[in-house]
Amino acid sequence: MESLSKFDGIVIDGKSIEFVRMVMRKIRGNNNPDLYLKPIFSMNGNAHADPLIAQLIDGKLSSFDQIPLVHDTTESINKLKNELKFINSISFEAQVISKLMGYMYTRSLKELEPIPYANSNTHYSFPFLAYNYEEQDEYQIFDLLQIAVDEGLMTAKYFDRVYLCTSCKSSHLSYREACNKCNSTNTNSFDIIHHFPCAYVGPITDFTNDLDDKLNCPKCSKALKHIGIDYDKPSVLHVCKNCNHRFQDFVVLAKCMSCRLDNPVEQLVSREVYSYTLTKKGEDIALRGYSSTPKDIEEIIGTVKFDTYRTVVKYEIERIRQTEGSSNIVAIHIVNAGQFYAKVGSNGQQAFLRDIVGEIRASIRSSDMITFHSSEMILITMNDIPNKIANRIVIDILNLLRKLIDTNFKDLSLEITGTAYQLNLESSSELQINDLINSFK
Ligand SMILES: [Zn+2]
Ligand SMILES: [Zn+2]
Ligand SMILES: [Zn+2]
Structure with a gap:
């Protein structure tokens, strides 16, 4: 392939x-x-x-x-x-x-x-x-x-609505009317006849005979003439051939052709x-890729969305313009992450990233932020410290992460690198974040 x-x-x-x-x-x-x-x-x-x-x-x-x-x-x-x-x-x-x-x-x-x-x-x-x-x-x-x-x-x-099986979420359903007592679909239905002259009400079988197709009233013996004139059919009677239950309202069941569960229709999952x-x-997003859903970020405690991170860096540049301080953005790059993720699957990947973020969190101040640019590039802010010190912290973090990988994910040749980039006042936050990321290419 x-x-x-x-x-x-x-x-x-x-x-x-x-x-x-x-x-x-x-x-x-x-x-x-x-x-x-x-x-x-x-x-x-x-x-x-x-x-x-x-x-x-x-x-x-x-x-x-x-x-x-x-x-x-x-x-x-x-x-x-x-x-x-x-x-x-x-x-x-x-x-x-x-x-x-x-x-x-x-x-x-x-x-x-x-x-x-x-x-x-x-x-x-x-x-x-x-x-x-x-x-x-x-x-x-x-x-x-x-x-x-x-x-x-x-x-x-x-556009439309579909109904899905409660168990397997398939919509290959077969809808049938069934006995409301035993759920059997093996039923007969009869018209109920109301004879006006004598007020008799009963199923049509009471009015039929074996000799011809004429209808005669079992109570007054008169022949029935015209529907609407001397009699009418006010409702229908259902008889279950399985349990002999006589009833007027069916239950409607939807049998799932994928898992065979017979779902009562009112319980089906309705999806728009x-x-x-x-x-x-x-x-x-098509142009720059989509790294994480809000749920992914929520599940990795201690991180913020990339959009939030970008905004924070933008304001930090404005702030150091006033204070003439020194602030940094840091990238931690997990080399060959793709091959590793393919091996451990989506859950393993999440667990791995959670561990890494936990380790980084413990090494930085609570006011600093962590985000994912992608699953192989983690960005951090390190505000109000000289670049030299930020780089020293990065080295400490890298050592901790290498130890973590050696302990928990040995046999995997994962390489981790990182660097701290000092924010300047000349170019935009966007460009500086890109410079940092591109320094790993
Ligand atoms: Zn029945
Ligand atoms: Zn009659
Ligand atoms: Zn099903």
Whole structure:
């Protein structure tokens, strides 16, 4: 798979839809931007008739002779891709949001619409995202998109509603009417007849006979003539063939075709489905990557959001302009973090980062702030101390972190470096933070 990353684009043989689905999942679900952003074209067959595949291919060819025709598309996607910056996100959710923004940016897409899709576990599939989740986890995409909306990266517009199984969150449900006593669906229903002349009320079976299809009243023996004139059908009676219970109101059950649970419909999980539009902030995120969701930060106690950090540094520069003091911004860089995270998974990564932040917290003053620029770059403020002392503290922190890694994560060749950068009054906070980060490249 990795060997495909060096090509400008990929042409898939579209004869087998199953095959194309499998390949698309491997490519669009990969974590390497050289793969998940790769221009893909389908040739032969009918794979592009699949609504989800149609959204995720960049064009279709009828023969190899047509390859020059998609040259411009390929070049445009790869050119836009080169504008993007790729960082390691702190969590799986942040990583997928980052990937989605990058995908939409390189395809110049502003809208993300749910596709009605019979193969989807939630009946609506979101292009690109669907291939980043296992089928049984597809419902989590609703929560993921809500994070993007809460973060101001997208706006949402109501589209439809789906109902999900309470147990496995699948929407492959079969709705049936059932006996309200034993839940059996094996029932018979009869009209109830009200005979006006004698006021008799009973199920239609009381009025029928075995010889003809005429209806006669069991009480007064008169033949029934016209509905609405001499009789009417005020309601229906249901009889359960399993428990013989007679009742007027069914319960409605939704049997899950994925896990087989029979859900009472009023307990189903109701989810609103939205269509989404990228905001200006979302486009910016596509360009510089999305490192963490607010929840990720909340879970790593003692850190602030990167946006907050930037604001604090901006005001610190204004403050030292008045006081002529010396303040620093510090970066701790975890080299090869990506390979390590791939090995320990999303939970292991969170635990590791929590440990590291705890160690840093213990070494700095409570007024100093810690943030994540990415999952491999931690930024700290060290205000009101000379740069020389800040760098000495950085060396102490690095030694502590190396000890922590040696004790808890041995066998992993993780390298940690760091430096303190003295804030100056000449350039903007933005530029100075970038200078610091770029000094590790
Ligand atoms: Zn019953
Ligand atoms: Zn009668
Ligand atoms: Zn289920």
